[in-house]
Amino acid sequence: MQSEKPYVNIAAYKFITFNDTVEKRPQFRALCEELGLKGTILLSPEGINLFLAGLREPIDQFLAWLRADDRFADLQVKESYSDKQPFTRMLVKLKAEIITMKNPLIKPEEGRAPAVEPKTLKRWLDQGHDDSGKPVVMVDTRNAFEVDVGTFNNTVDYRIEKFSEFPDVIAQHKNELDGKTVVTFCTGGIRCEKAAIHMQNVGFDSVYQLDGGILKYFEDVGGDHYTGDCFVFDYRTALNPRLEATQTAQCFACRAVVTPREQLSPYYVPGKSCPHCRKELRDVEAKAEASA
Known part of the structure; x- marks a missing residue:
């Protein structure tokens, strides 16, 4: 059943030999920009990993284009939905691995x-x-x-x-x-x-x-x-088991996850600070005093 929320969020990956990533990168970027999609696509000799969001029709057009490449014809995609675009920009990156393990024997x-x-x-x-x-x-x-x-x-x-x-x-x-x-x-x-x-x-x-x-x-x-x-790695920060965004947030300054309860703290200033920042600052101050 089609969600009432307009934005479709897709996540997908596939391990496959992908040696023409340099040539493909501008094609991915141009198509995503044309379709108004945002998110991140990682291209690697070992495969592809992507997190994208956009309206239903553009997402479907992108997937049809990608699956026209025989290497990705059977790409499996996980979907969730949101009221607004969860990403702020479109990135297509070249990486040595689509998920870094630093173990070349893992193929x-x-x-x-x-x-x-x-x-x-x-x-x-x-x-x-x-x-x-x-x-x-x-x-x-x-x-x-x-x-x-x-x-x-x-x-x-x-x-x-x-x-x-x-x-x-x-x-x-x-x-x-x-x-x-x-x-x-x-x-x-x-x-x-x-x-x-x-x-x-x-x-x-x-x-x-x-x-x-x-x-x-x-x-x-x-x-x-x-x-x-x-x-999850976008503005929604976390999804509940119904795949709905929750009130959990991530601190812009220290990147710590901030729970709804922690957001009640006077140290939580959206986009600037959170209780975790304050604790780190106190720890630094305490060490400085101890060594003085």
């Missing part, structure tokens, strides 16, 4: 790790184990500040600050996950796809990626077994 195009569909995962979580009877452990591959906005119940959160830390961190905790079925997850599926492949490569024998990530889980299942919202 999803050559074979994915097993994926579990949202409805199957919900059933596993409902019953407390997978279909073979193994306990299920959810491993969040996102950055710590994203996890703080919301995550699956009882998830394993290693407090990573950037995705390239994941291989070292998971190696340190491998013994804790032995004998269990591990499901890696992230916002839209791209990070957990690389994470699951890496885990297979280093000896995990029962690891899955959540197909389509949290956003697809919300779309197919809702919020069962999940607490909070899902951080």
Whole structure:
């Protein structure tokens, strides 16, 4: 059913050999500008990753153009809707990786790790184990500040600050996950796809990626077994399990996530500061006094 909200927000990625990114970049940018789309497209030799928003017809025209390229004919897209344009500009960037892991041995195009569909995962979580009877452990591959906005119940959160830390961190905790079925997850599926492949490569024998990530889980299942919202990288900041924007915000100054409760603080000035900024300032002042 068509949403009453006019803006269509799409997120999609695909790992595929894409060696003509330099030639394609101006074509992507020109088309998006012509169609009035905004967002970010990452082009890499390992594939494409995009977050775009626009009105329904222009979005459909863009996808038809992209899928006319045989490499992207089967591109899967996740959609949500908003009352206004969530992005302020249109960027098309060339990157070494569409999601940085700094591990050249990880090549999803050559074979994915097993994926579990949202409805199957919900059933596993409902019953407390997978279909073979193994306990299920959810491993969040996102950055710590994203996890703080919301995550699956009882998830394993290693407090990573950037995705390239994941291989070292998971190696340190491998013994804790032995004998269990591990499901890696992230916002839209791209990070957990690389994470699951890496885990297979280093000896995990029962690891899955959540197909389509949290956003697809919300779309197919809702919020069962999940607490909070899902951080997204646009003005909406976070989506609830109904894929609606919430009152959560992000501080322009320090980039911290600011909850509705924290927005009641006198230190929260939209576009300027937040309670997290104040805490950082106090910490700096305290260190300066201690060393004086």
